[in-house]
Amino acid sequence: MHAAQAACDHARVTRTxxxxxxxxxxxxxxxxxxxxxxxxxxAVDLYEAKGSVGRKFLLAGKGGLNLTHGEPRARFVERYGAxxxxxxxxxxxxxxxxxxxxxxxxxxxxxxxxxxxxxxxDQKAAPLLRGWLHRLRxxxxxxxxxxxxxxxxxxxxxxxxxxxERTVAAEAAIxxxxxxxxxxxxxxxxxxxxxxxxGIDIAPLQPANCGFELAWSEHLASRFAGxxxxxxxxxxxxxxxxxxxxxxxxxxxxxxIEGSLIYAIGAELREQxxxxxxxxxxxxxxxxxxxxxxASRLAAPRGKHSIGDWxxxxxxxxxxxxxxxxxxxxxxxxxDPAALAAQLKALPLHLRAPRPVTEAISTAGGVRLEAVxxxxxxxxxxxxxxxGEMLDWEAPTGGYLxxxxxxxxxxxxxxxxxxxxxx
Numbered sequence: 001m002h003a004a005q006a007a008c009d010h011a012r013v014t015r016t017x018x019x020x021x022x023x024x025x026x027x028x029x030x031x032x033x034x035x036x037x038x039x040x041x042x043a044v045d046l047y048e049a050k051g052s053v054g055r056k057f058l059l060a061g062k063g064g065l066n067l068t069h070g071e072p073r074a075r076f077v078e079r080y081g082a083x084x085x086x087x088x089x090x091x092x093x094x095x096x097x098x099x100x101x102x103x104x105x106x107x108x109x110x111x112x113x114x115x116x117x118x119x120x121x122d123q124k125a126a127p128l129l130r131g132w133l134h135r136l137r138x139x140x141x142x143x144x145x146x147x148x149x150x151x152x153x154x155x156x157x158x159x160x161x162x163x164x165e166r167t168v169a170a171e172a173a174i175x176x177x178x179x180x181x182x183x184x185x186x187x188x189x190x191x192x193x194x195x196x197x198x199g200i201d202i203a204p205l206q207p208a209n210c211g212f213e214l215a216w217s218e219h220l221a222s223r224f225a226g227x228x229x230x231x232x233x234x235x236x237x238x239x240x241x242x243x244x245x246x247x248x249x250x251x252x253x254x255x256x257i258e259g260s261l262i263y264a265i266g267a268e269l270r271e272q273x274x275x276x277x278x279x280x281x282x283x284x285x286x287x288x289x290x291x292x293x294x295a296s297r298l299a300a301p302r303g304k305h306s307i308g309d310w311x312x313x314x315x316x317x318x319x320x321x322x323x324x325x326x327x328x329x330x331x332x333x334x335x336d337p338a339a340l341a342a343q344l345k346a347l348p349l350h351l352r353a354p355r356p357v358t359e360a361i362s363t364a365g366g367v368r369l370e371a372v373x374x375x376x377x378x379x380x381x382x383x384x385x386x387x388g389e390m391l392d393w394e395a396p397t398g399g400y401l402x403x404x405x406x407x408x409x410x411x412x413x414x415x416x417x418x419x420x421x422x423x
Contacts (some may be wrong), residue, residue, distance in 0.1 A: 018043040019420035021413075022157060022170035024149045025188070026053025027407035029388025030176035031132060032359040036413030037174075038139040042420050045168075046136075047147040047159060047188070047348030054129045056178070060402070061125020062350050067103065068096040068399035070112040079400045081268055083269055083393035086369050090407040093414075106131040116400055149177065172416045176409060179363025179389040180205045188189045189363070191390065192416060199380050200257075201371045207360035208394040209256030212269060212279065213349040220327050224266055225254040227320035228238060232259055233284035235346065238268050247287060252320060255355065264396040267364065279351035285321050285344050294339035307334060364394040375415030376408060383419065387412040 019042045023030050026048035034044045046053070060066070069076060076096060080087040094102075100110050100118060108120045108128045120128060137143070147166070150158040156167040175195075178187025189205050196202055224243030230249030238244050262269070265281075272279035286294060297314045308326075311317040317325065326334075328347060333339045357363060367386045372378055377385045387408040395401050 006133045010192055018078075021043060021172055021416050021420060022047065022116060022168060022173040023176060023413075024147075024156075024157070024173065024180060025176035025186075025388070025390075026050070027176060027178055027388060027405065028054070029405040029412075030174065031091075031136065032406045032409030033174045033385075033413035033416070034136055034141045035132075035139070035386055036410045037417040038136070038141060040308075040414055040417035040421070042417045044141045045144060045170075046141055047144045047149065047157075048144070049059045050186045051145050051146040051208045051307075052123075053133070053143065056182055056187060057129060057402075058125050059185060060181065061123070061128075064119055064123035065108060065125040065128070066117045066119060066397070066402070068099045068118045068403045070096065070116045070118050076400070077327040079395050080393060080404065081395075087393055087395075087404050089374070090404060090411050094407040096399070096403055100405055102406075103128060107136065134292060137292055145390060149175075149191065151197065151364075160256045172385070172420050174385045174409075174412050175386055175390065176387045176412075176414055177390045179366060180357045181207070181360040181363050183358055187352075187363075187389065189357075190291060195367065198380060201368045203365040203368050203392045205357060205363050205365040207357040208266060208270075208363035209263040210266060210282060210359060211253055212256050212262060212266075213353045213355065214256040214351060216252075216254070216256070218322055220252070224252045224320050224323045227252045228259070229285075229324065231318055232261070233287045235267060235270075235282040235284065236265060236280065239271055244268075249406065252296060252324065253307050255327045256351065257349070258355075259369075260397060263361070266354070266396070267394060269351055270364070275367075281349045281351065282346040283324075285317065285325065285347055285375060286315050288316065289390075291341050291345045294344060297337045298337040298340055310404070319346075343408060361397060362394065363389055364392075366390045366392045369394045376412045377415065377419075383416075385412040385416050 021037050021044050023034050023044060023046045023407050026046060029270035032048060034046050037044050077088045078082050103110055106128060110118050110120055112118050146162050147159040150160055152168060156169045157167045157173060177191040180189030181187060193200055228249055228251050231247055233245055233247045235245045235396055246261065246265060250257050250259030250261040293307055294315060302310045308322045311322055325347065329343050333343055367390055369392055376387055388405045391408065395404060
């Protein structure tokens with residue numbers, strides 16, 4: 001029987017006197033916690049609200065499963081922003097190289113792409129997940145599908161099941177319930193209410209790795225939605241008042257902008273909007289020229305060329321960059337080479353709001369790290385650990401999200417096992 005589709009194995013639950021650990025959530029963090037706990041010598045029951053585990057993991061693999069990133073450790077850790085120090089401790093025992101070795105142990109070789117991102121050779125998630133679930137099943141993990149966690153009742157775990165509500169007495173538990181993005185796949189943030197009821201400090205869930213809204217004209221929204229802008233350099237002022245910049249690419253959308261460059265600085269933009277009512281980016285659309293050289297090129301006689309053709313010839317702008325420039329620039333600036341050069345080097349974008357959390361790739365906020373100890377156990381509920389995206393940290397796309405989810409699950413699984421075994 002395939003583990004992801006297995007019904008409750010109640011016989012297995014009652015036959016053993018080995019200390020049992022309940023893990024709630026069948027994403028990468030929960031599955032890694034199960035593997036670590038089993039390896040340490042405890043029995044594991046894994047509960048999942050959906051009919052199969054790893055649904056978001058499989059979705060991540062549709063465009064090529066980006067497992068981790070190959071950049072140096074110091075830069076890797078910086079991607080976790082304000083929570084870098086805490087996440088670095090998780091990574092001490094299971095970092096990007098350890099994740100690649102783990103995948104190799106499941107028969108999945110990986111490679112580092114030109115961007116530094118690490119993928120399985122076949123770029124697929126399903127073979128890795130199948131092998132992993134087979135190994136977990138062989139190790140004794142009991143999978144319980146269609147069990148939606150509701151909270152606690154007199155210390156026992158409460159679950160909604162197709163047969164009605166069920167309570168489970170657990171000696172220790174790991175919550176790995178995800179964030180609130182892609183709720184149709186299981187991570188819907190419903191765990192916030194029971195945890196808050198239990199007195200756990202929760203940072204509000206917010207969209208991360210998401211697009212941002214601008215007020216486009218119908219012309220731009222209808223004709224250029226989906227068009228990439230590359231390369232560009234984004235300039236902004238961070239939360240400490242420091243001027244920052246980053247080169248990359250992003251995509252125009254019907255509602256505004258999205259894509260890897262925006263995801264990488266999304267936390268700063270989200271904070272700007274919360275504090276000031278808008279986020280401001282200034283885009284360098286022509287990073288290959290300095291402003292004075294660009295102004296000189298644009299001062300040459302245009303002749304019979306259209307402004308769009310002239311910008312293509314003299315500044316290297318494609319149709320999407322031209323459309324964005326025309327959207328945000330008045331006619332007098334377009335007619336003045338010096339002013340136009342300045343606009344091309346610092347085109348202002350005024351961002352109104354992030355897209356809803358249900359559309360985001362991941363979630364910021366969650367169980368505050370101050371609410372857990374160094375082993376991710378809740379101070380207010382000894383014996384209950386948290387792992388993965390439901391904790392209050394975030395990272396851009398590029399493999400950083402998955403790596404930290406794996407690492408936190410492994411840390412929580414080992415710590416829960418030690419507690420159960422009295423080690």
